[in-house]
Amino acid sequence: xxxxxxxxxxxxxxxxxxxxxxxxxxxxxxxxxxxxxxxxxxxxxxxxxxxxxxxxxxxxxxxxxxxxxxxxxxxxxxxxxxxxxxxxxxxxxxxxxxxxxxxxxxxxxxxxxx
Amino acid sequence: xxxxxxxxxxxxxxxxxxxxxxxxxxxxxxxxxxxxxxxxxxxxxxxxxxxxxxxxxxxxxxxxxxxxxxxxxxxxxxxxxxxxxxxxxxxxxxxxxxxxxxxxxxxxxxxxxxx
Numbered sequence: 001x002x003x004x005x006x007x008x009x010x011x012x013x014x015x016x017x018x019x020x021x022x023x024x025x026x027x028x029x030x031x032x033x034x035x036x037x038x039x040x041x042x043x044x045x046x047x048x049x050x051x052x053x054x055x056x057x058x059x060x061x062x063x064x065x066x067x068x069x070x071x072x073x074x075x076x077x078x079x080x081x082x083x084x085x086x087x088x089x090x091x092x093x094x095x096x097x098x099x100x101x102x103x104x105x106x107x108x109x110x111x112x113x114x
Numbered sequence: 115x116x117x118x119x120x121x122x123x124x125x126x127x128x129x130x131x132x133x134x135x136x137x138x139x140x141x142x143x144x145x146x147x148x149x150x151x152x153x154x155x156x157x158x159x160x161x162x163x164x165x166x167x168x169x170x171x172x173x174x175x176x177x178x179x180x181x182x183x184x185x186x187x188x189x190x191x192x193x194x195x196x197x198x199x200x201x202x203x204x205x206x207x208x209x210x211x212x213x214x215x216x217x218x219x220x221x222x223x224x225x226x227x228x229x
């Protein structure tokens with residue numbers, strides 16, 4: 001089975017721009033979650049999508065949004081980029097059929113905002 | 115407010131010895147705990163988990179201990195190998211009666227296993 005695929009791997013943007021990140025979950029997985037990793041902050045939960053519906057949301061401003069398509073692929077969008085948005089953005093998938101399932105993570109998209 | 119804390123940013127151990135990584139949490143609603151390992155330029159990979167109804171779970175060289183009264187869990191790696199050198203993240207979730215993929219992560223501990 002192919003793993004979670006995130007594109008692009010690296011991205012450089014300037015302040016004020018917007019960016020779209022893409023995630024393809026493991027085949028058969030219907031849940032996609034997004035996390036932001038910054039040095040010293042660990043991984044911070046952004047949101048989770050299941051069957052095209054946002055099921056859970058973290059404490060991030062409205063500039064961060066996402067969506068999920070019928071094939072379970074997901075995109076995350078950040079508008080009006082700020083320097084502090086520079087981070088590794090990780091996508092994770094699971095089948096979400098039972099409680100307490102482990103998440104499978106992609107390698108992430110490293111975003112640098114200049 | 116950091117609900118999951120890993121107070122040791124780094125740990126160095128000799129090959130063959132035991133590595134003990136610690137994690138504390140503050141939210142008593144957490145009922146499921148996981149450890150992930152992360153190498154540079156890769157995503158975290160699942161290592162081992164434990165439900166709050168247990169106090170110990172083993173998988174090969176890895177054992178996780180949960181002390182609910184102290185809100186503390188630890189990961190033991192015995193024996194430690196150089197390939198174990200990575201950042202280890204502790205994570206927790208609260209099911210609230212339904213499935214959730216909202217994991218709260220600690221800030222990670224960098225483990226260096228010296229040959």
